[in-house]
Amino acid sequence: MTVWDRPESSHRPVPLDRERIAAAAVALADEGGLAAVSLRRVAARLGAGPMRLYGHIATKDELFDLMVDKVHAEILPEELPGDWREVLRVLAHRTRQTALRHEWLADLLGGRPTLGPNGLAVAEANLAALDGLADIDTVMRAVGTVSAYVIGAIRREVANLRAERATGLTKRDWQRASGPHLTKMLATGRFPVLAKAVYDGTDMNAEDSFTTGLDWVLDAVGARLPRPSA
Known part of the structure; x- marks a missing residue:
C-alpha cells in the first residue's frame, strides 16, 4: 500500500489531510533541508500531536x-x-527551476519513482512526448537518458551552491584561492589537456551549461529515433 492508498483520517480537533502535511513538510525542508523534517516538527507546525500524523502516513519515507x-x-x-x-526541454528546465527553489529535492530525485498524482503526470508527459515516434522500450530508454542527465546536472549545481554557502567562497573566490596550487600542478606538464581547458576553455554559467548539455542529449536521442518514411 502506498501513502496515497491509505484513507484520509477525519480526526478532530485539528483537521489534517495529506495536502496540509505535505505543505508543512515542504516549508520545513525549504527552511532547513531534509534534516529539518521530522514527524514531530511537521505535527508541531500544524498544531497537532505527532501521533495524529500516523493516521495519514506510516513512515518518514512516505512523508518524503x-x-x-x-x-x-x-x-x-x-x-x-x-x-x-x-516538451522534454521545457520539463527539464522546469525540473531544474523547481530544484533550485527547493534544494532538498536534489537529494530525493533519481530514487524510487514517485507514484503520486503529480509525479505520475510528469512521467506521463515525458513519455507521451515520444509516444508514436518509436517503440515503447526505445521511448522509455530515451526518457531515462534525458532524466539521468537532468538529475546529475541538478545535483552538481545544488552541490556547488551548498559548498559556496558552507565555505563563504563564491566560485571566483575559490578559483583565486586554489589558483596557485593548480598553476603549480599544470606547470609540471603532466596534464596538458586539463591545462588547455583551464587556460583556453570558456567559463559558462550554470544555466547555459545545463542548456548546452541538454541540447546534446536531445540531439543524441533524436539520432536514435527511427527516421520517418519518405
Whole structure:
C-alpha cells in the first residue's frame, strides 16, 4: 500500500489531510533541508500531536514521497508544446527551476519513482512526448537518458551552491584561492589537456551549461529515433 492508498483520517480537533502535511513538510525542508523534517516538527507546525500524523502516513519515507509529489506540481506547465524536443526541454528546465527553489529535492530525485498524482503526470508527459515516434522500450530508454542527465546536472549545481554557502567562497573566490596550487600542478606538464581547458576553455554559467548539455542529449536521442518514411 502506498501513502496515497491509505484513507484520509477525519480526526478532530485539528483537521489534517495529506495536502496540509505535505505543505508543512515542504516549508520545513525549504527552511532547513531534509534534516529539518521530522514527524514531530511537521505535527508541531500544524498544531497537532505527532501521533495524529500516523493516521495519514506510516513512515518518514512516505512523508518524503508526499513532499516530492507536491513540488512535482510545479514542474508540469498548463500547456506543453507539440514538438517532442520542446516538451522534454521545457520539463527539464522546469525540473531544474523547481530544484533550485527547493534544494532538498536534489537529494530525493533519481530514487524510487514517485507514484503520486503529480509525479505520475510528469512521467506521463515525458513519455507521451515520444509516444508514436518509436517503440515503447526505445521511448522509455530515451526518457531515462534525458532524466539521468537532468538529475546529475541538478545535483552538481545544488552541490556547488551548498559548498559556496558552507565555505563563504563564491566560485571566483575559490578559483583565486586554489589558483596557485593548480598553476603549480599544470606547470609540471603532466596534464596538458586539463591545462588547455583551464587556460583556453570558456567559463559558462550554470544555466547555459545545463542548456548546452541538454541540447546534446536531445540531439543524441533524436539520432536514435527511427527516421520517418519518405
